[in-house]
Amino acid sequence: MAAKPVPGTPSWLRETNDRTALSLLLEHGALTRNRIGELSGLSKPTAAQMVSRLETAGLIHAVGEISGGRGPNAASYAVRTDRMLGVAIDIDSHAMRSTVVDASGHEHPIATTQLSRAARDRSPEADVRAAIDAACQAAGIASxxxxxxxxxxxGALDPRTDELSFIETLPGWPKKGIRKHLEDAIGLSVHIDNDVNLAAIAERTDGAGRDSAGFALLWMGDGLGLSVDQAGAVHRGASGGAGEIGYLPIPRSAAELDPAAEDLQDLIGGPAVARIARGFGMRGRSYSALVAAIPSAPMADREALLAELAPRVAVGVVPVLALLDPELVVLGGPTGSAGGARLAELVGKHLRKAWGSSTIVATAVPQHPVLRGAREHLLAEVRTALFAEVSRISA
Known part of the structure; x- marks a missing residue:
């Protein structure tokens, strides 16, 4: 490992300048040498040297020409996005969604791969390799x-033991040593995270939590989950299992909402929402189909459904407010997305008397939030790898 350049030395100045140039290209897209010099405040000769070093190292390349008026056209340069690529994967019990991630942040097509529920047909390396191949084929790049x-x-990954828990949706996957197993099998860097935590990263970057000091994301899908963002950092707990809110028992005061419900999963999990939706005329064979029908239902049916669902969701929000007192509670997952702003408004009304300062909002990342969160993680990783190359060539 190369020694870190000493501040003020020529190698340190080269690295600082080259990092500045690369950052500008990532932020603005294609730029000429002169424009890099203007944006960085450096001289034209220095900008030309930076571009030359980065181009020689294969980190940037010429992508076109820009007319500057009199004289020859100026070459424009952009970051080589094929030097380091990642693939973001969102896997559930039925399918995987995957997409390529490059340093530019360009959004590539999303590929969907159906999954077998039989453990004999599955292995983690086969699942992940299939997702990678599907994403690369959709993007037209080499895997x-x-x-x-x-x-x-x-599920949850314990960072101390590399052990997965709550993996009923991952038949054929081992519980212990999963990350190491995958890295050894496919020869790539692997990061595994809970889907709701990744959705919270997306909510912080692109959604309702963008401007908040911190927020809690209540994920309502087939299962329930909770993710807590603290000033941009997701709280995962000592064993990675923070947020399994579905196991909380129903308080006695909420028993009248559903006498048969024993925990929050029974009250607002997928099966309960599907049952309520059918009762108000929604049609579909699965929870996913039924919840997707809510936004387009007749106004009266939709309003009645949300009015019945809101006090149930409020029961799930109360322990979040009592224990965490977040600035914001975001209702996410398929149910939160389908209920939208109206469900958030109704839940807020149920909570206002006892919890007047709470703000309840709907997710602002309705499409592929887990995948978007995984993209954000990989975008940082891919860019870090590029800047590490800058350190190498500038030494």
């Missing part, structure tokens, strides 16, 4: 250029 993957799972 050999992929160096890292980020996988969102409906």
């Amino acid at each position: 050999a250029t992929v160096g890292a993957v980020c996988i969102g799972v409906q």
Whole structure:
């Protein structure tokens, strides 16, 4: 490992300047040498040297020409996005969604791969390799250029023991040593995270939590989950299992909402929401189909459904407010997305008397939030790898 350049030395100045140039290209897209010099405040000769070093190292390349008026056209340069690629993967009990991630942040197509529920047909390396191949085929790139993957799972990974828990949706996957197993099997850097934690990262970057000091994301899908963002950092707990809110028992005061419900999963999990939706005329064979029908239902049916669902959701929000007192509670997952702003408004009304300062909002990342969170993680990882190359060439 190369020694870190000493501040003020020529190698340190080269690295600082080259990092500045690369950052500008990532932020603005294609730029000429002169424009890099203007944006960085450095001289034209210095900008030309930076571009030359980065181009020689294969980190940037000429992508076109820009007319500057009199004289020859100026070459424009952009970051080589094929030097280091990642694949973001969102896996549930039925399918995987995957997409390529490059340093530019360009959004590539999302591929969907159906999964078998039989453990004999599955292994983690086969699942992940299939997701990588599908994403690369959709993006029209070679899978050999992929160096890292980020996988969102409906479970929890203990960072101390590399052990997965709550993995009923991952038949054929071992509980112990999963990350190491995958890295050894596919030869790539692997990051595994809970799907709701990744959705919270997306909510912080692109959604309702963008401007908040901290928020809690209540995920309502087939299962329930909670993720807590503290000033941009997700709280995962000592064993990675923070947020398994579905196991909380129903308080006695909420028993009248559903006498048969024993925990929050029974009250607002997928099966309960599906049952309520059918009762108000929604049609579909599965929870996913039924909840997807809510936004387009007749106004009266939709309003009645949300009015019945809101006090149930409020029961799930109360322990979040009591224990965490977040600035914001975001209702996410398929149910939160389908209920939208109206469900958030109704839940807020149920809570206002006892919890007047709470703000309840709907998710602002309705499409593929888990995948978007995985993309954000990989974007940082891919860019870090590029800047590490800058350190190498500037030494």
